[in-house]
Amino acid sequence: xxxxxxxxxxxxxxxxxxxxxTAAWAKIAKPAPPLDDARARALLAAEFPxxxxxxxxxxxxxxxxxxxSGGLALVLCQVGDGWAARQIPWAQAMAASFRNGRxxxxxxxxxxxxxxxxxxxxPPTDLAA
Amino acid sequence: MIKPxxxxxxxxxxxxxxxxxxxxxxxxxxxxxxxYETKDTAASLLMGLGxxxxxxxxxxxxxxxxxxxxxxxxxxxxxxxxxxxxxxxxLEDLTYYWFHRISHxxxxxxxxxxxxxxxxxxxxxxxxxxxxxxALNGSFALWLILAxxxxxxxxxxxxxxxxxVYQYWIHTEAIKKTPxxxxxxxxxxxxxxxxxARNAVYLDRNYAGxxxxxxxxxxxxxxxxxxxxxxxxxxxxxxxFNLLRVAFHEWIAMAGDVVRHPRHALGYVLGPPGWxxxxxxxxxxxxxxxxxPGALKLAPAEREAA
Ligand SMILES: [Zn+2]
Ligand SMILES: [Zn+2]
Numbered sequence: 001x002x003x004x005x006x007x008x009x010x011x012x013x014x015x016x017x018x019x020x021x022t023a024a025w026a027k028i029a030k031p032a033p034p035l036d037d038a039r040a041r042a043l044l045a046a047e048f049p050x051x052x053x054x055x056x057x058x059x060x061x062x063x064x065x066x067x068x069s070g071g072l073a074l075v076l077c078q079v080g081d082g083w084a085a086r087q088i089p090w091a092q093a094m095a096a097s098f099r100n101g102r103x104x105x106x107x108x109x110x111x112x113x114x115x116x117x118x119x120x121x122x123p124p125t126d127l128a129a
Numbered sequence: 130m131i132k133p134x135x136x137x138x139x140x141x142x143x144x145x146x147x148x149x150x151x152x153x154x155x156x157x158x159x160x161x162x163x164x165y166e167t168k169d170t171a172a173s174l175l176m177g178l179g180x181x182x183x184x185x186x187x188x189x190x191x192x193x194x195x196x197x198x199x200x201x202x203x204x205x206x207x208x209x210x211x212x213x214x215x216x217x218x219x220l221e222d223l224t225y226y227w228f229h230r231i232s233h234x235x236x237x238x239x240x241x242x243x244x245x246x247x248x249x250x251x252x253x254x255x256x257x258x259x260x261x262x263x264a265l266n267g268s269f270a271l272w273l274i275l276a277x278x279x280x281x282x283x284x285x286x287x288x289x290x291x292x293x294v295y296q297y298w299i300h301t302e303a304i305k306k307t308p309x310x311x312x313x314x315x316x317x318x319x320x321x322x323x324x325x326a327r328n329a330v331y332l333d334r335n336y337a338g339x340x341x342x343x344x345x346x347x348x349x350x351x352x353x354x355x356x357x358x359x360x361x362x363x364x365x366x367x368x369x370f371n372l373l374r375v376a377f378h379e380w381i382a383m384a385g386d387v388v389r390h391p392r393h394a395l396g397y398v399l400g401p402p403g404w405x406x407x408x409x410x411x412x413x414x415x416x417x418x419x420x421x422p423g424a425l426k427l428a429p430a431e432r433e434a435a
Contacts (some may be wrong), residue, residue, distance in 0.1 A: 001185055007183065008139070013145045016174040020167060021253070022150055026157040029166040046360075077368055080166040082249035084368035110385075111247075111378035112368030129337065 002092075029081035034062020044074055047085035057117075057124050064117040066093060066105070075105055077115040086112050098122035131196060133283040137290030145297060149253045152303060162302040163252050168370045170254045175372055176244055177257030185262035195273060195282045204279035217280050218339075221272070221288040225338035228271050231348065233333050233413075237266050239402045240379040247364040247375060251325050256300035260375050292338045296321070316341045319353045325364075326359035329420030332413040364403065364416065 001009075035043075040058050044051070045066055054067040063078040073093035076085050085109045096105045103122045105115045154161035167220070206213050232242035244260040263269075275285050304318040311317065316337040324335040334351035337344050346349035355357065367375060379402075386397040386405075393406035403412035411419075 007184060009178070016171070018177055019146065019149050019153075019174055020171045021260055022153050022274055023165040023170040023254075026165060026166040027152065028156045028164055028426075032166050042147065061264065079366065079368050080249070080370070081164070081170050082169075083365065084366040086365065086368070090400065107368065109365075109368075110381045111365070111376070115425065127402045 032078065032081045035059070035065055036062070040065040040067075040076060043076055043083055044085070047076070047083075048074055048087065055124070055127060057119060059117040059119065060101075061118045064115055066103075066115075066117055068093075073105075075107060075115050075117075077112075077117070081090075084112055085116075094123055096122070130281050132174070133277070133286045133290075135287070137287060137294050141294045141297070144204055145253070145257065148298070149257075152301065155303065163236075163301065163303055164250055165252055165254065166250060169248055169385060172370050172372060172375055173248055173250075173254040173258035176261070176375065177187050177259050179261045179372075179376065180263070181260035183261040183264070184265065185310055191264055191269050192282065194269070195276045195285065198273045199261065199276040199279070199282055202277055202279040206267050206284075213280070215286070217275065217284055217288045217289075219264050219381055220275055220278075221285065221292060222338050222340050223343060224275065225292055226336050226343040226347070228268050229336040229338065230347075233336070234401055235399055236402050237398050238268055238377075240383050241266055241268075243379045243402075244362065245327060247367050249366060251300060251322055251359070251361045253300055255325070255361075256297045262380065264297050265358050295339050296312055300325075303372040312341075313338060313340055314342060320344075320350075322352050322359045322361075323353050325361050327362050327364055328357055329416050330354070330357055331359065332364070364411070364413070 001120075033039075035058050037056065037058055038083045040056060044056075044065070046053070048069070050071075051069045051074065053067045053069055053074070056065060057067070065076040067074040067076075068090060069087075069091050071102065072087045073083065073090045075093070076083055076088050086109060088105070090105060092108075093105055096103050098119070098121075101118055101120065103117045103119050105117065108112055150165050152161065155166055156165070188259045199337035203328055206216075208240075209318050229242075233239040241260040244262075245258055248258055250316055272285055272289070276282060298323040299318045301318050302322065304321050306312060307315075307317050314321065316335070316339055320335045320337065320341050323331045326332075331351055334349055335341065335344050336349055341350065367378070371373070383397060387394045390397065390406055396406055401412045401414070403410050403415070
């Protein structure tokens with residue numbers, strides 16, 4: 001790599017810092033109010049069209065949700081001002097570690113390693129057998 | 130001529146920086162439509178910065194291949210003739226269309242191109258979200274055809290740069306529609322918003338670089354619909370901003386599939402993104418078919434059984 005390229009790279013790195021700072025200052029992200037039941041259902045319907053939900057649990061901090069749909073768990077988690085969703089076997093969700101009110105769900109995906117959801121209890125007390 | 134006398138992308142870099150600031154400031158005061166999320170912006174810009182480093186590391190090999198092919202060229206095309214520039218403009222843009230189309234239709238190329246699509250935002254910083262691994266899967270070979278025809282390597286490099294710079298300004302929600310004649314011929318913010326959208330109707334559409342004509346010609350054109358606002362990102366969005374995961378997730382996922390199912394390796398490498406040997410995943414074609422009017426509204430597993 002030539003000194004000219006390294007200089008240009010350093011300049012670009014400074015510019016990246018300035019642009020990120022400008023974006024942070026502007027506060028023009030998408031509005032992302034905490035999830036409620038209806039909003040979680042709407043997002044899940046868009047992500048998993050045609051799936052019926054046997055149960056839905058919205059995280060108490062409103063930044064995630066977990067639904068049961070047959071043998072699957074549908075997981076929704078906030079990423080920045082957007083959302084990511086994955087489906088995993090229900091048994092995997094049941095086996096997830098639950099500590100201090102936080103359920104850490106392994107999503108088994110390089111692009112979505114885990115979701116951390118705040119719940120009052122896990123497994124959920126209102127889970128139909 | 131072998132070495133280009135100038136690089137359009139380097140020349141345009143100050144313009145990139147100033148226009149991103151302009152878009153943010155205009156949106157901040159409500160004068161333009163744009164959404165910027167800090168971590169997402171950082172990820173996009175760092176992908177852009179990393180891609181320039183990757184370009185330098187792999188540039189030598191790509192240039193050597195181009196030069197070697199050019200030394201076996203069919204015709205001598207002069208860099209000074211106007212017709213030659215018109216020809217390289219059209220042929221490079223056609224090459225780009227097919228490069229872009231296979232980048233979406235075959236996983237071995239999608240593993241790199243996915244990087245450009247993994248933001249849930251659509252703003253000028255998204256344009257700079259470029260792959261680090263573009264040279265690894267050999268898609269540059271498509272441009273070797275131009276060198277073989279006889280276009281000087283410098284001419285091809287300049288035209289590629291012009292195309293990249295053209296495609297920068299269309300990554301914006303601030304411009305709704307351009308005049309009708311322009312929308313008919315050129316790739317525009319509206320057409321490219323469709324390309325970045327994850328709505329079923331918009332998947333795998335509008336591969337154009339500069340001229341949208343190719344999509345109209347080859348049947349991949351989709352207009353932006355008022356009743357279907359674009360939702361940006363991937364069919365399965367990233368749940369992390371970790372830059373290494375952002376850059377390499379699909380390579381790792383592909384390698385994992387090959388290791389787990391060696392008998393189906395060909396399908397996992399050369400099949401379309403979302404292909405699986407047991408039908409447990411969905412390709413764009415499956416998603417589009419399921420969402421089409423009149424389709425059975427079934428979940429994937431039920432659709433398999435049906
Ligand atoms: Zn694309
Ligand atoms: Zn784009």
